[in-house]
Amino acid sequence: MMKRIHLILLFMLALFANTPANASSHASGKGSVDVKKIIFEHVQDSYEWHIATVGDKHISISLPVIIYSESKGWNVFSSSVFHEQEEYNGFRISSSGNHEGKIVELDIIGNEVRPLLDISITKTVLSVILNSILLVVIVLFTARWYKHRKPDDKAPGGFVGVMEMLVTMVVDDLIKPNIGKNYKRYTPYLLTAFFFIFLSNLMGLIPIFPGGANVTGNIAVTLVLATCTFIAVNLFGNKEYYKEIFWPDVPAWLKVPLPLMPLIELFGVFVKPFALTVRLFANILAGHAVMLAFISLIFITMAVNVYIGSAMTVVSLLFTVFMSFLELLVAFIQAFVFTMLSSVFIGLSQPEHHGSE
Amino acid sequence: MSLLLPEAGLVFWMLVAFGIVYFILHRYGFPAITSMVDERKRFIDDALKNAKEANEKLANIEQQSQDILKKAQEEQTRILREAAATRDQLIKEAREKAEDEGEKMLAETRRLIQQEKEDVLNEIRAQVAELSLSIAEKIIRKELSSTESQKAYIGKLVDEAMADKEKGK
Numbered sequence: 001m002m003k004r005i006h007l008i009l010l011f012m013l014a015l016f017a018n019t020p021a022n023a024s025s026h027a028s029g030k031g032s033v034d035v036k037k038i039i040f041e042h043v044q045d046s047y048e049w050h051i052a053t054v055g056d057k058h059i060s061i062s063l064p065v066i067i068y069s070e071s072k073g074w075n076v077f078s079s080s081v082f083h084e085q086e087e088y089n090g091f092r093i094s095s096s097g098n099h100e101g102k103i104v105e106l107d108i109i110g111n112e113v114r115p116l117l118d119i120s121i122t123k124t125v126l127s128v129i130l131n132s133i134l135l136v137v138i139v140l141f142t143a144r145w146y147k148h149r150k151p152d153d154k155a156p157g158g159f160v161g162v163m164e165m166l167v168t169m170v171v172d173d174l175i176k177p178n179i180g181k182n183y184k185r186y187t188p189y190l191l192t193a194f195f196f197i198f199l200s201n202l203m204g205l206i207p208i209f210p211g212g213a214n215v216t217g218n219i220a221v222t223l224v225l226a227t228c229t230f231i232a233v234n235l236f237g238n239k240e241y242y243k244e245i246f247w248p249d250v251p252a253w254l255k256v257p258l259p260l261m262p263l264i265e266l267f268g269v270f271v272k273p274f275a276l277t278v279r280l281f282a283n284i285l286a287g288h289a290v291m292l293a294f295i296s297l298i299f300i301t302m303a304v305n306v307y308i309g310s311a312m313t314v315v316s317l318l319f320t321v322f323m324s325f326l327e328l329l330v331a332f333i334q335a336f337v338f339t340m341l342s343s344v345f346i347g348l349s350q351p352e353h354h355g356s357e
Numbered sequence: 358m359s360l361l362l363p364e365a366g367l368v369f370w371m372l373v374a375f376g377i378v379y380f381i382l383h384r385y386g387f388p389a390i391t392s393m394v395d396e397r398k399r400f401i402d403d404a405l406k407n408a409k410e411a412n413e414k415l416a417n418i419e420q421q422s423q424d425i426l427k428k429a430q431e432e433q434t435r436i437l438r439e440a441a442a443t444r445d446q447l448i449k450e451a452r453e454k455a456e457d458e459g460e461k462m463l464a465e466t467r468r469l470i471q472q473e474k475e476d477v478l479n480e481i482r483a484q485v486a487e488l489s490l491s492i493a494e495k496i497i498r499k500e501l502s503s504t505e506s507q508k509a510y511i512g513k514l515v516d517e518a519m520a521d522k523e524k525g526k
Binding site for chain 1: 360361362363364365366367368369370371372374375377378379381382383385386387388389390391393394396397399400
């Protein structure tokens, strides 16, 4: 079993080293390696899932495009139509400007504008869905183990044991101490968030389909997660919490006539989820970018000189392996930090007794 | 920078996917795990508490048994001592009684012997008297033939009887 895992890991590593190679051969047609383009192509969303390029042939998964525009109504088509033609039904993928890489249509004056609604199943969306399915399967598989067991049965081992350890760790180390006595209501959400982020981070480290997508390094994903925390904080905040925002315990002139402190407090309410959004997004994005940069180093130096390039290959590979391990750590830490901060914010929204410290 | 702008479509799908995941896991996933962990924790706590109590009880019982043992030993020594005392007493009493009895029997025997002796003496005396009489008869029959000696002898008898009479006074 262990041997097989090692083999799979090796195989993945080999592919990992390969993926950007294919991506770069695409770019190197013009002469030099465009590292920025490679990295941005990877970390940004796209309408198809590019897996590899063999020779001149691109192996990629075409994904459905779902668009609603005011002039043309609903449009659903496969993204593969853009392989043959640049424009389809008035839509095309913008190649430059504000909407680079996105599907645009032309307005009356000839400017490129985004259609009103673009809910295409993009690479990130598909990845979110796959990760969600995987997460549900993993957790339900784990939960099934408990179904026919009594509390005095033997504790689980193996995979279920690992899951139980993680769940217990999140509940006992993050949720319970930070939220306090009402922690049970938030446990499912915080656990879901933790495992969703953790799994997405790990999947992002696997270089080939269905992994490798930059899910938690996408600001839309982290925004949704932070919004959920924001809702959990503010929807269930108690009286004390709202009193501290709108009528905090400070000298009166700070509140009337100019509501200085309430404004600052209110600002804080929105800064918290913003901090959550940006922290997770930036950390994961940076991890992906750094790893790709190391790999790209090989092709940059190869373009300069074969010997330097060969030497650099070894160095880059070592660095990439090192970074992969670091990212494994980061994958866990970021999920941990997100859950911890969410619990802290939720805990702050339910002060139990005022001014005890 | 398009990297920093959240895409509406992605937000939408993320909301849907995460919402569904949350719903499913909230219903069927995590509560099963956390409640089981909690229950197991409670079970272990209970078991630990019970074990502690049992240990305490055991220690108690040990103490009690030792107490009982000690008491029993004390009782034993007491009983032994008492038994020894009783035995000594009994022996003493028996001895005393035996001595008394022996003395009584001895006295009785002595008395009987005395009686026998007296009886025998009386009989001997009677026989001696009879014999004396018969001898005296024979002697008298023979001696009375001579008056001289008769007279001497009578005198002598009178003296003797007189002496006896004197002595009896």
